[in-house]
Amino acid sequence: MTYEEYLNLVAELNHHCVRYYIYNDPIISDYEYDMLYRKLLEFERLHPEMVSEDSPSKRVGFKIDKTKTLKHDMKMLSLDNVYSEGELLNFINRSSKHFDGEILWTVEPKIDGAAVSIIYEGGVLKSAISRGDGYEGEDILHNVRTIRTLPVKIKETGKFILRGEVFLSKENFKLINEERKRKGEPLFANPRNAAAGTLKLLDSSIAAKRGLDIFIYSIEEGRKYKGHFEDMEYLRELNFPVNENITIGHRDTIFTRVKEIGNLRSSLSYDIDGAVVKVNDYEIREILGETIKYPRWAIAYKFEAEQATTLLKDVSFQVGRTGIVTPVAILEPVNISGSTVSKASLHNEDEIHRLGVKIGDTVFVEKSGEIIPKVVKVVEEKRNGDEKDIVFPTECPSCKNVLKKVDAYWKCLNLKCPDRIKGGIIHFASRDAMDIKGLGEKAVDRFFEIGILKNIQDIYKIKHGDIRYIDGFGELSEENLLKSIEESKKRDFYRLIYALGIDNIGIRTAQLLASKFKDIDNLMSATHDDLFDIHGVGEEIANSLIEFFSNEENRELIIFLKSVGLNMRHSDERGSLLSGVNFLITGTLSRPRKFYEELIVKNGGNILSSVSKNLNYLIVGDNPGSKLEKGKKLGIIVLNEEQFLEMIGMGV
Numbered sequence: 001m002t003y004e005e006y007l008n009l010v011a012e013l014n015h016h017c018v019r020y021y022i023y024n025d026p027i028i029s030d031y032e033y034d035m036l037y038r039k040l041l042e043f044e045r046l047h048p049e050m051v052s053e054d055s056p057s058k059r060v061g062f063k064i065d066k067t068k069t070l071k072h073d074m075k076m077l078s079l080d081n082v083y084s085e086g087e088l089l090n091f092i093n094r095s096s097k098h099f100d101g102e103i104l105w106t107v108e109p110k111i112d113g114a115a116v117s118i119i120y121e122g123g124v125l126k127s128a129i130s131r132g133d134g135y136e137g138e139d140i141l142h143n144v145r146t147i148r149t150l151p152v153k154i155k156e157t158g159k160f161i162l163r164g165e166v167f168l169s170k171e172n173f174k175l176i177n178e179e180r181k182r183k184g185e186p187l188f189a190n191p192r193n194a195a196a197g198t199l200k201l202l203d204s205s206i207a208a209k210r211g212l213d214i215f216i217y218s219i220e221e222g223r224k225y226k227g228h229f230e231d232m233e234y235l236r237e238l239n240f241p242v243n244e245n246i247t248i249g250h251r252d253t254i255f256t257r258v259k260e261i262g263n264l265r266s267s268l269s270y271d272i273d274g275a276v277v278k279v280n281d282y283e284i285r286e287i288l289g290e291t292i293k294y295p296r297w298a299i300a301y302k303f304e305a306e307q308a309t310t311l312l313k314d315v316s317f318q319v320g321r322t323g324i325v326t327p328v329a330i331l332e333p334v335n336i337s338g339s340t341v342s343k344a345s346l347h348n349e350d351e352i353h354r355l356g357v358k359i360g361d362t363v364f365v366e367k368s369g370e371i372i373p374k375v376v377k378v379v380e381e382k383r384n385g386d387e388k389d390i391v392f393p394t395e396c397p398s399c400k401n402v403l404k405k406v407d408a409y410w411k412c413l414n415l416k417c418p419d420r421i422k423g424g425i426i427h428f429a430s431r432d433a434m435d436i437k438g439l440g441e442k443a444v445d446r447f448f449e450i451g452i453l454k455n456i457q458d459i460y461k462i463k464h465g466d467i468r469y470i471d472g473f474g475e476l477s478e479e480n481l482l483k484s485i486e487e488s489k490k491r492d493f494y495r496l497i498y499a500l501g502i503d504n505i506g507i508r509t510a511q512l513l514a515s516k517f518k519d520i521d522n523l524m525s526a527t528h529d530d531l532f533d534i535h536g537v538g539e540e541i542a543n544s545l546i547e548f549f550s551n552e553e554n555r556e557l558i559i560f561l562k563s564v565g566l567n568m569r570h571s572d573e574r575g576s577l578l579s580g581v582n583f584l585i586t587g588t589l590s591r592p593r594k595f596y597e598e599l600i601v602k603n604g605g606n607i608l609s610s611v612s613k614n615l616n617y618l619i620v621g622d623n624p625g626s627k628l629e630k631g632k633k634l635g636i637i638v639l640n641e642e643q644f645l646e647m648i649g650m651g652v
């Protein structure tokens with residue numbers, strides 16, 4: 001390959017990355033991408049001195065010795081907060097006093113991550129600095145470079161100073177903590193801490209694996225238009241990741257928009273902790289000016305804190321499918337951002353010691369997004385001396401087997417322990433696994449108690465008439481459950497691998513195994529060497545798999561699941577039903593957005609990131625916002641969830 005061909009290859013791969021990461025609309029398969037990428041690596045191995053700055057290989061990370069401190073060219077301000085509509089109104093009145101009627105406002109989500117300043121020069125990503133004290137921060141370019149949604153090269157060659165928020169999606173955060181738990185490493189408290197911690201790492205290959213993401217929220221230098229909204233559209237055109245929920249309007253639209261963003265909160269794949277209200281016009285911003293810390297032209301409306309204090313009444317001990325015994329705090333029920341919390345995790349014995357918590361204590365409980373509520377602090381001032389120490393059991397609360405300490409956890413090692421089996425069924429039916437609706441924790445508990453479910457096999461033995469007479473269930477819930485059980489047979493193969501609950505096999509590993517081994521027979525007969533050959537599969541995973549499949553009962557389970565028709569084959573192909581059809585989803589839907597996106601992609605359709613005339617269908621949920629208006633103006637066909645499901649033959 002000549003140097004010129006190499007540069008073309010770099011450009012081609014970068015183009016595919018944009019299609020994949022920014023537009024969710026790849027035009028080549030993962031396999032084809034891998035082949036091109038290999039070619040690139042081969043050239044770079046032979047000519048290390050020629051490696052281009054914007055080569056995708058630079059995204060995989062490397063190790064640096066120590067971090068440098070760098071000065072910000074322009075001071076990095078923070079935002080003042082308000083917590084109520086009254087305070088927000090005061091802010092709006094104060095800032096629009098002299099400009100009434102003229103001001104246009106933008107409202108956008110406040111991303112809960114870590115602030116960064118990013119500089120481009122000559123069309124190339126040159127520098128990335130953490131906020132630090134606002135005047136100087138740490139050089140974090142090596143980690144920021146791993147963010148696949150952030151272009152390394154852009155077509156504008158002037159200087160840009162951009163600001164944005166680096167974050168981890170809820171999904172990636174969950175995966176990171178699952179892995180840390182498996183390895184006995186301390187867990188991150190929330191996605192924000194995990195993102196901030198990741199940016200500080202010296203070894204950026206770890207950051208690359210964790211999957212950081214970013215939204216750019218301002219241009220400090222290099223502006224093209226007179227206002228923020230237009231400039232954010234401009235950044236989108238340059239392939240920068242800009243949040244899709246930014247809207248612009250007069251003051252009478254602000255409160256509705258703030259509420260809409262609040263409603264979106266749970267359906268977003270990342271954490272937000274408020275809405276940011278900004279004056280759009282840069283000239284007006286200039287006149288309003290700033291204080292030492294905050295601009296006078298923007299404010300953060302913070303959503304209700306997701307913490308509350310309450311009484312810890314007791315501690316119960318739960319045995320999960322892996323045998324780990326988890327202490328669970330039984331709380332005086334308390335409302336945290338709209339839902340009642342009556343239980344919270346205490347993780348393990350070490351955590352109880354770390355918190356110094358006792359029964360009868362008043363404690364701070366935190367709920368954040370998708371995460372199980374947890375006790376974060378004891379209010380020692382509220383103690384009256386009647387508090388009791390928490391005593392960890394020595395035998396399994398379910399089967400009375402003597403517990404063993406394994407790493408940081410106490411474990412029940414009895415494979416026949418009823419609670420372990422029950423935990424296995426709950427995991428098997430859970431959303432990311434076989435997604436059997438109506439077979440959550442409560443239902444499994446009840447069916448287990450009655451004897452309808454004794455193991456995973458029994459799920460597929462449930463018949464008409466088994467459930468409808470049980471207290472709290474009826475004909476309809478029976479119908480729905482049976483339908484969902486039937487549907488679970490068609491799930492992707494990797495979900496079954498994950499559902500089996502094999503030690504050390506999370507979703508990502510399951511996906512890897514499914515795509516490498518293609519079907520269950522290959523996977524079951526894989527040798528230690530076959531497994532070990534796969535990049536991303538280590539000793540632990542290989543051992544867990546070999547152990548799982550050499551157990552006779554597990555093999556019988558697989559044979560049974562095969563006999564009732566579960567899908568055990570990986571499919572690379574995309575269906576063609578929606579081939580070439582472009583979709584966009586907006587508003588709050590009754591199921592996670594990912595569910596619909598997966599359906600679209602699986603059927604060969606594309607997902608666009610904004611409303612344009614290329615869009616064919618707009619799928620709309622509650623509180624759709626400006627996309628619906630724009631779509632209607634362009635005459636795009638609008639579908640609700642049912643209509644979409646009907647379109648692909650999944651209607652009810």
Ligand code: IVH
Pocket residue numbers: 077078079108109110111112113114115116164165217218276295298300
């Ligand atoms: S604008 C002059 N927009 O929140 C300050 N900030 O608590 C400009 N943040 O320091 C900030 N999402 O790191 C802005 N859409 C957004 C944001 C956002 C998150 C962060 C930012 C800021 C912090 C203040």
